[in-house]
Amino acid sequence: MGQVSVETGRLPAVAARRGISRQRRRHVIEAYLYMSPWLVGFVALTLVPVLLSLYYSFTTYDIISPEKWVGINNYVKALTQDQQFWPSLAKTFYYAGVTVPLGVVGSLVLALFLNIRVRGTSVYRTFFFMPSLVPVVASTVLWVWLLDPDWGPVNEVLRNVFNVTPPRWFQDPTWAIPGLISLTLWTSIGGTRMIIFLAGLQGVPEELYDAAAIDGAGWWARFRSVTLPMITPTIYFNLILGVIGALQVFTSAFVATSGGPAYATWFYALLVYNNAFQYFNMGYASALAWMFALLIVALTGLQVRLSRTWVYYGGE
Amino acid sequence: MHHTATSRRAILTLLAGVPALALLAACGGTAATTQTASSQTAAPTSVAASSAAAATTQAASSAAQPTSASANAQAANVHLYWDTFRGVGTPWPDQRIKAFQDANPGVTAEMRPIPTPQSQQDAYPKMYAMYASGTLGDVFAFDPSHWEFYRAVPKGLIRAIDDYISRDRFDLAQFYPPFVEMQKLNGKTWGLPSWGWSGQDGFIYNQVIFQQEGIAEPDYNSPQWTMDAIRQLAQKLTKMGSNGAYDRYGMELALGAAGASVYTRAYNQPDFYEPTKSDILDPKVQPAFQWVQNMAQVDKSLALPGGFQGADTALFASGKLAIIQSGSLTAFNAFKAIKDPKVAVVASALFPKRTDGNRPSHMRGGTWNVGTLSKNPEAAWKFVQNLDNHDGTLTFNTIGGNGALVRPDIMSDSYFSLPAFKPYLENLLTAMPAVVPANGRGTEFEQTVSQTWAESYLGKANFQDGIKKLNDAVQGVLSEAAQ
Amino acid sequence: MAAITTPVPAARAAATSGRRRLAIAVMTYGALTVCGLLFAFPFFWTVSTSLKTAQETQIVPPTLLPVVAQWHNYMTVFTTQPMALWLRNSGIIILASLPGAVITSTLVAYAFARFDYPGRGFFFMLMLSTLMLPAEVTLIPQYIIYQKYFHWINTFWPLIVPSWAGGGAFTIFLMRQFLMTIPRDLDHAARVDGANSFQILWHILVPLCRPALATVAILQFLGTWNDFFGPFIYLNNAKLFTMSLGLRYFQTIPETVGEPKTHLLMAATIIMAAPAILLFFSFQRYFVRGIVLTGIKG
Numbered sequence A: 001m002g003q004v005s006v007e008t009g010r011l012p013a014v015a016a017r018r019g020i021s022r023q024r025r026r027h028v029i030e031a032y033l034y035m036s037p038w039l040v041g042f043v044a045l046t047l048v049p050v051l052l053s054l055y056y057s058f059t060t061y062d063i064i065s066p067e068k069w070v071g072i073n074n075y076v077k078a079l080t081q082d083q084q085f086w087p088s089l090a091k092t093f094y095y096a097g098v099t100v101p102l103g104v105v106g107s108l109v110l111a112l113f114l115n116i117r118v119r120g121t122s123v124y125r126t127f128f129f130m131p132s133l134v135p136v137v138a139s140t141v142l143w144v145w146l147l148d149p150d151w152g153p154v155n156e157v158l159r160n161v162f163n164v165t166p167p168r169w170f171q172d173p174t175w176a177i178p179g180l181i182s183l184t185l186w187t188s189i190g191g192t193r194m195i196i197f198l199a200g201l202q203g204v205p206e207e208l209y210d211a212a213a214i215d216g217a218g219w220w221a222r223f224r225s226v227t228l229p230m231i232t233p234t235i236y237f238n239l240i241l242g243v244i245g246a247l248q249v250f251t252s253a254f255v256a257t258s259g260g261p262a263y264a265t266w267f268y269a270l271l272v273y274n275n276a277f278q279y280f281n282m283g284y285a286s287a288l289a290w291m292f293a294l295l296i297v298a299l300t301g302l303q304v305r306l307s308r309t310w311v312y313y314g315g316e
Numbered sequence B: 001m002h003h004t005a006t007s008r009r010a011i012l013t014l015l016a017g018v019p020a021l022a023l024l025a026a027c028g029g030t031a032a033t034t035q036t037a038s039s040q041t042a043a044p045t046s047v048a049a050s051s052a053a054a055a056t057t058q059a060a061s062s063a064a065q066p067t068s069a070s071a072n073a074q075a076a077n078v079h080l081y082w083d084t085f086r087g088v089g090t091p092w093p094d095q096r097i098k099a100f101q102d103a104n105p106g107v108t109a110e111m112r113p114i115p116t117p118q119s120q121q122d123a124y125p126k127m128y129a130m131y132a133s134g135t136l137g138d139v140f141a142f143d144p145s146h147w148e149f150y151r152a153v154p155k156g157l158i159r160a161i162d163d164y165i166s167r168d169r170f171d172l173a174q175f176y177p178p179f180v181e182m183q184k185l186n187g188k189t190w191g192l193p194s195w196g197w198s199g200q201d202g203f204i205y206n207q208v209i210f211q212q213e214g215i216a217e218p219d220y221n222s223p224q225w226t227m228d229a230i231r232q233l234a235q236k237l238t239k240m241g242s243n244g245a246y247d248r249y250g251m252e253l254a255l256g257a258a259g260a261s262v263y264t265r266a267y268n269q270p271d272f273y274e275p276t277k278s279d280i281l282d283p284k285v286q287p288a289f290q291w292v293q294n295m296a297q298v299d300k301s302l303a304l305p306g307g308f309q310g311a312d313t314a315l316f317a318s319g320k321l322a323i324i325q326s327g328s329l330t331a332f333n334a335f336k337a338i339k340d341p342k343v344a345v346v347a348s349a350l351f352p353k354r355t356d357g358n359r360p361s362h363m364r365g366g367t368w369n370v371g372t373l374s375k376n377p378e379a380a381w382k383f384v385q386n387l388d389n390h391d392g393t394l395t396f397n398t399i400g401g402n403g404a405l406v407r408p409d410i411m412s413d414s415y416f417s418l419p420a421f422k423p424y425l426e427n428l429l430t431a432m433p434a435v436v437p438a439n440g441r442g443t444e445f446e447q448t449v450s451q452t453w454a455e456s457y458l459g460k461a462n463f464q465d466g467i468k469k470l471n472d473a474v475q476g477v478l479s480e481a482a483q
Numbered sequence C: 001m002a003a004i005t006t007p008v009p010a011a012r013a014a015a016t017s018g019r020r021r022l023a024i025a026v027m028t029y030g031a032l033t034v035c036g037l038l039f040a041f042p043f044f045w046t047v048s049t050s051l052k053t054a055q056e057t058q059i060v061p062p063t064l065l066p067v068v069a070q071w072h073n074y075m076t077v078f079t080t081q082p083m084a085l086w087l088r089n090s091g092i093i094i095l096a097s098l099p100g101a102v103i104t105s106t107l108v109a110y111a112f113a114r115f116d117y118p119g120r121g122f123f124f125m126l127m128l129s130t131l132m133l134p135a136e137v138t139l140i141p142q143y144i145i146y147q148k149y150f151h152w153i154n155t156f157w158p159l160i161v162p163s164w165a166g167g168g169a170f171t172i173f174l175m176r177q178f179l180m181t182i183p184r185d186l187d188h189a190a191r192v193d194g195a196n197s198f199q200i201l202w203h204i205l206v207p208l209c210r211p212a213l214a215t216v217a218i219l220q221f222l223g224t225w226n227d228f229f230g231p232f233i234y235l236n237n238a239k240l241f242t243m244s245l246g247l248r249y250f251q252t253i254p255e256t257v258g259e260p261k262t263h264l265l266m267a268a269t270i271i272m273a274a275p276a277i278l279l280f281f282s283f284q285r286y287f288v289r290g291i292v293l294t295g296i297k298g
Helices: A013-056 A073-081 A085-115 A121-133 A136-146 A153-160 A173-188 A192-202 A206-214 A219-230 A232-247 A251-256 A268-278 A282-310 B002-027 B029-040 B047-071 B092-103 B120-132 B162-167 B177-181 B207-213 B227-237 B257-266 B286-298 B312-317 B328-337 B377-388 B390-398 B422-429 B442-457 B463-479 C010-050 C072-080 C083-114 C120-129 C136-150 C157-164 C169-181 C184-192 C197-208 C210-226 C229-234 C243-250 C262-283 C285-289
Strands: B078-084 B107-113 B192-197 B202-206 B246-252 B321-326 B346-350 B364-371
Touching (some): A013 C083, A013 C157, A085 A121, A085 A173, A085 A268, A085 C010, A136 C262, A173 C010, A219 A232, A251 A268, A282 C136, B107 B377, B177 B422, B227 B246, B286 B463, C010 C262, C072 C083, C072 C262, C083 C169, C083 C210, C083 C243, C157 C229, C169 C210, C210 C262
Antiparallel strands (some): B202 B321
C-alpha cells in the first residue's frame, strides 16, 4: 500500500488514484461492516413485516382470513369519514406540545441539580429515578387515585387550602389530558431522559469551566456559554426522541382512562391500537399507522435539518 | 490505563460467557424449566402452598410431556393444548387437568395461559395470531360476550359439536337454557357454556346506610318499585360536601352498551338497537336514556367513571357509595371487599318487572370451544366436558375466580348461600341475550356507545344533541360492512 | 484549583463565600430533599400497599400506612406463584440481550459517527424511522414470520436477537451522539501511530464513552426487564413466562370474583423493581466518573 503523506494527504502521482480509492474503498467497506449487525437485523427481522404492513394498508385484513385489496379506501376513510381521526391527531399534538418542552426542561434542571457534588447525590439520584422504576401500571393507578375528584389528595388540598372548586380530572373531558400530562411529567422527568442529560453533563470538559471561571463568569454565564453549547447533542437527542415518544403516547391513556371520558384521551396511538387489536381492522390500522409514521418522519427530518444550526458536536 | 485495562477484561469475560449461557438455557428450555419447577416443590411449607406445590409438580410433569410426546411421534399418547386466560393464577386449571388425566389415561393436557395486559379483550389478538400461524390449541374460548365468537365461528376457527352431542346423547338440559342458546349460531352448536351470569340486572345496596338514613330498603317485588322510585332513592342517598366534593354517591350505573340495553328493556322495549339499525331516537327508547341523564346531570346522584379506578366495591365497602347497579358477580366482590360490617352490609334488589313479567337483563357468558386445527377433536371434546361438569363448573366459581352460574345443580353449594346473591337466581332462567350486530363489529359498537354516550351524561352536550350524536355514531358502526 | 487563581483579598472573600456557600448548600439540600421525597412517593406508596392486608387496600380514602405491616405478603408471593421461575427467565433474557445491545449499538453507532460513506444519511433516517411506525401493525406479520420461518415462537429468541442487531434505534442514536462529541484529533493521532479503525474504537473511543455505555446498559436492562408485550405475544408455555407476565397473575381481572390481590401485586412489583433500583444505585457511579479529557495540549 502506498504511503500517504500525513501533511498533504497526497500520494506520489502514479500510485495516487489507485491508492486513495483503495483506502476509500476500505473505509466504506469497514463502515458497512460496523453497520452490519443493524443492517442484517433490519433486513431479516424488520423489513418484511414493515413492507407487509404497508401492503396491508391497501387492504382489509382481519388476521384470520385472506386480505382483500381495497386500494386507497382506508386512507380516504381516515381523512374523511373517521369521526375520531382529526380529533385524535389534535389531542396527540396538544399532549406532545406541552409534555415535550416541559419534560426536556424539567429533566435538564433535575440533571443540573444532581450534577452538583453534594453529599448523598447517589441517594437523591435514585429517588428521582424511582418513578421510572415503578411499572407504569402501578404509577398510573396511584395517580388516578391522587387525582380522584372527591377523595384524592390533590383536590383535598385545592379545596381545603385554596378554597376553590377543583376540576374533576379524569371525569371531565377538559381536564383529562392535563391530568395525564401531569402523570407523564412526574414519572418521566427523573427518568431516562435525566440520566442521559447527566451523562451528557459529565462529558463537558472541566477545563472549559475553569477557563470560564478565570474569566470571571458567574454560574449563569457559565451555564449559557459552556454547559448549554456542549450539551446540545444531548438536548437534540432528547428532543427528537421526546417528540417521537410523546406523539405515540399510549400506555398511560390506556390504563388510566381507556381513551375516555368521551374520547378525551383518545390519542392517535390508541386509535391505531383499537383498530388493530380490538376491532381487528388491521388494514385500516396499517393505513393509520403509515400516515402517522410519515408525519413523524417529516417532523424528525425537519428537526434533523434544523439541528445543523444549533447543535455543536465537539468532535467535528 | 492499567485500571481501565483490567476492568475492560473483566467486562469482556462476562460478555463472552453470557451468550453461551443463554444459548444453553434457551435450547435446553423445556428440560431446564422442568428441573426448576420440580425444585419449587421443596420450598413451600404452609397448607395453602402445598396444594399450589402439588399443582406445580403436576404442571411440571405435564409440561415435560411435549418432549417425550414429540420424541415418540407415533406413540398412543395424545397431548392437548388448552389456551385461555381464565383461572390464570389460581389452582383451578391444574385441578381440571389432573381430573381429566385421571379419567382419561393415555391423554395428557397442558394449559397455556394468556395473561392479558388490561382486559380480557386483549387475549384475542394473540389467539388470532396463533391461529394464523397454525399454533392455536385444541381447546380455547372465543366468548360470545366479547363478540369474538361471532367472528371466529364464520371464519372457521371453531368446530361445531352437534355431532358429538347427538352421538354421545349429551344432555344439554344440565345447563340453564339461556346459556345453551348462547352457544348456538346459524343453527349449530359451537361450544359448551363456561362462565355466565345474567348481567348487571340488579342493584346491590348498603343496608347500613339505609338504616342510618331511616329509609326503607327496596322491595323489588312491589309495584311501587319503579324506575322513578329508583331515581328518587338515589337522589335521597346522595350527600354533597363543600366545594363540589361528594361525601357519598347515591348510585353507580353501568354506563355502557350493556347498561343501556338493560334500561331500555326496563322500559319494556326489546333493546336500543337491532342487528343493523339503531333505535336510539325511537320515542319509546328515549325514556331509558332520559332516566340516566336525569340522574347524572339533574340530580347529580351518579358516581361517574374516572375516579378511583375500578374500585366501586371499595367505595361501597367504605360507605361512600350507596347503590351499585350490578349482577351477582358484583355482589360477591362487594361482600369480599367489606372489612367493617358497621360501615357496609351488602344486600341486593332487582330491576322492576317488565310488562311481560320478566326482569330486564343482559346476559353475559362464555364458552369452551374445540378448535378446527385440533388433531384430536375427540379428546378435546372430552376435555371440554370435563371443564363443564358439576365439579368443573363449581370449582370454576369457588377457586377459579369466575362467575359461572350456568348449571342449576351447583346452586345448592354453600358458596352460593350469600343472601345478597339469592335475588339473582330467578333471572338465570329468563336471562335475555345480547343483540348481535350483523356485521360482527361488536367491540367497536360497544366502545362507540361508551365513549359517545359519555358526552351526554357528563353534561358536555345537551341531551337532545348528545342523543342524536350517539344515534348517528351507533348507526355508523352498524352500517359498516362486515369484515 | 480556582482558589489559587482568584485574585480577591483573602479574608473578605473567605467570609462572603462562606455565608454564600452555606445559603446555597441549604437551598440545594432543601430543594433536593423536597423533590426527592416527591419523586420517591410512588415507590413509598407501593411499598406501603404491599404491606397491607387485602381489605386494607380497599379503604377509601386510602390510608398512608398499614395498621400492621404484613411482611409475610412477600413470602406469599413466592409460594403461591412460581416467582423464582419468572425471575430466572427474566434474568436469562437480560443476561443474553444486554451485552448484545451494548456491543452492537456501539459498533453501529461508530459507523454513523466516524465514517463517511454513501448511504449514511439514508440509513440513519431509516434507522430512526423504525421508531416511528407503531408496533401494532408490524406485530402480527412479525409474529407469523417468526413462527413460520424461524420457529421462534415460544422461545426466548424473539426477545434476545433484536438486541444483537444494534439493540434498537434508541441505543444506536444515543451512542452516536456520544461518539460525535469526542474530538477527532484523538482518532487522527492514533491513525498516525498506525492504529486501524477497530483499535481506535476499542482503545480510544470506548473508554471515553463510559457514561454512555452505562446509560445504554441501564436503559436496555429496564426495557427488557419491564417489557410486557414481547413476552406476552411470543411466549406460550407458562414455564417460560417472565416477571412482567407473572405480575398479571396478581391482578384481579374485571368480571371475575375473588379477594382483591392488590397487596400481593404491589409486593410482586417491589420484588420486580428492586433489582432495577439496586442496579441503578450501583451503576450510577459510572456516570459520575466519566470525565472526558481532551488529551490534547496546546
